[in-house]
Amino acid sequence: MERVSLTGNDAVGTAMAQINPDVVAAFPITPQTELMHKFAEFYADGKVNTELILVESEHSAMSAVVGSAAAGARSMTATSANGFALMWEIVYIAASLRLPIVMPVVNRALSGPINIHCDHSDTMGGRDSGWVQLFSENTQEVYDNVIMAVKIAEHKDILLPVMATFDGFIISHTQEVVELLSDEEVQKFIGKKEMYYPLLDVKNPVTYGPLDLQDYYFEHKRQQVEAMLKVPAVVDEVAKDYAKLTGRKYDFIEIYGPEDAEISLVALGSTAGTAKDVVDKLNDEGKKVNLVKIRMFRPWPHETIVNALKGKKAIGIMDRSDSFGALGGPVFMEIRSSLMGEIKEDITANYIYGLGGRDISAPEIESVYNDLFEIAETGKVKNRKTYLGVRE
């Protein structure tokens, strides 16, 4: 294994080149652009056999990979924020047609006012689209997630598109140490793509995307639900195989710090990394706290979450996007829904933070833990939803 220093975008561009997809559709959008630049470098150097399609919009990018994936090609594209939004209708169609597309999404605020920096409002908006969603803490994790995503998406029980997300600029443009597999190892790991009724099999013609009305649509949606239910087992199986290869084992969630801590903070993305340092500091001070990092947001790992959080005295939930007018952010609502009946009192507090790339520092995360100490002590939540770091 080669240890190198790369930006998140360069690492994912490299992963894509090592995957060597049959088709890649590319359209630039900050902060994803450099990812495709990197992949295009491999393409220009003749290091991939990919058909690289330069499309005229993200709507076309997703349409192109829907077409190519239906044809039987291993297909990828990548995007951010507004680009993701422009793909919207085809994002749903990709999942509905059960096409195993893999898409890295570089998380960025979905405007407006216009902003190019990180928050999770883009992919959180797509949480009901039927895609598997893997969030990544750092460059290493997104590199690994993208490679594993191919195997998850193409698994015969799944056949669903997978997005591997990572934080715009904070990861995408930060130089970090990452261990790369060799091209051969990646190829051997992902294997040959198994075909499911490819359109290009002209001897066995099939129809993709016919009108699907009151008589069958509901059944097809029910099938999507079933596929999602099977995802965790496959994600776990793929992660175990990957761990054999790399020594890096990824679970649906990661509990950092003592498992029996009475105080937990839930976070995802790059913030989880900063929070780990805070957990170390507090543990060193004799304060028993932990972090629950969520890696797989869709499908929602309900039982794993319950096991990690039941019996806690205070739970803080960090959301890097808000659901305007709702009780809390997307992660908060999932957690509370999971904990229904599992906790006696309402000891959950939501922290909306980092919108539009607002920096989140270790002391701020520590301040959240300080809040949680108070909740644990008094059993009362003063503010259900706190906007962390916003000016009054």
Add this chain to the structure above:
Amino acid sequence: MSDPTGWKNIPIGGLIVESGNSHDYKTGSWRTYRPVLDEEKCINCHQCWIYCPDSSIMIVDEKMTGFDYDHCKGCGICAEVCPPKVAAIKMVLENE
């Protein structure tokens, strides 16, 4: 709900995996008027075959032999395009 098949027993993603299965769907019952052929008058110009939107003109050895009443919806286009001097196709009420 013409088909009681549940979600476990249909292809995923709404795929239609048997090509040409529209043949299994009989649309003949939709007719109000039925085309009738006068073989004596027919000159086998095949205009009806060209225009029929439901591929319901049956031709054997280049000879017009009649209609596929399982699928013909009775639109009357065949009678309309049959050359007036020939007038080999007439539309009659289904119950006649």
Add this chain to the structure above:
Amino acid sequence: MANLTEIRWHARGGQGAKTAATMLAEIVLNEGKYGQGFPDYGPERMGAPMRGFTRISDKPIRTHSAIYKPDIVIVLDPTLLDVVDVLEGTTDDAVVLINTHLSRDEMKKKLNTGGRKLGVLDATKISLDAIGRPIPNTPMLGALVKATNVIKLDTLRDDVRKKFAKKFPERVIQGNLDAIEKAYEEVDVS
């Protein structure tokens, strides 16, 4: 040196602070260390004040936030001293390196650096002489090597040669190496 070293770069867009911040993060890998380098992405305008950040550690770096309490501050453009509080968040243990034509004493007085270790260097002149362009980032890396022990001079030289070989002609590579060498010799630090 503590396990984690945090460096903040102050420059104007176009002076190579992003390159220096990320390059340093990359170079430390050659000494088996972990590096994290990133700029403070703003509107990215040539000439606008900007910051770069480098973290160096013996262990994988998990924190992903800006640097508020740097151990080392490097200022690529002396005109920033009137605009930006480059000492913000630093203590008397910090090392401050400034590209300036002023002497160390003059700078100490101007900036009021107190007990901080201060190094001055006319990196713009060095880069103009050696490379022919006012890009002070590589000479400031040379000064950093002298003032601290974050990396060794040989590691820096080897890496600059290796990295620049892909992009630049020999003249530019040698110019940069000369600039690093000269900066290492000339920086007045204590």
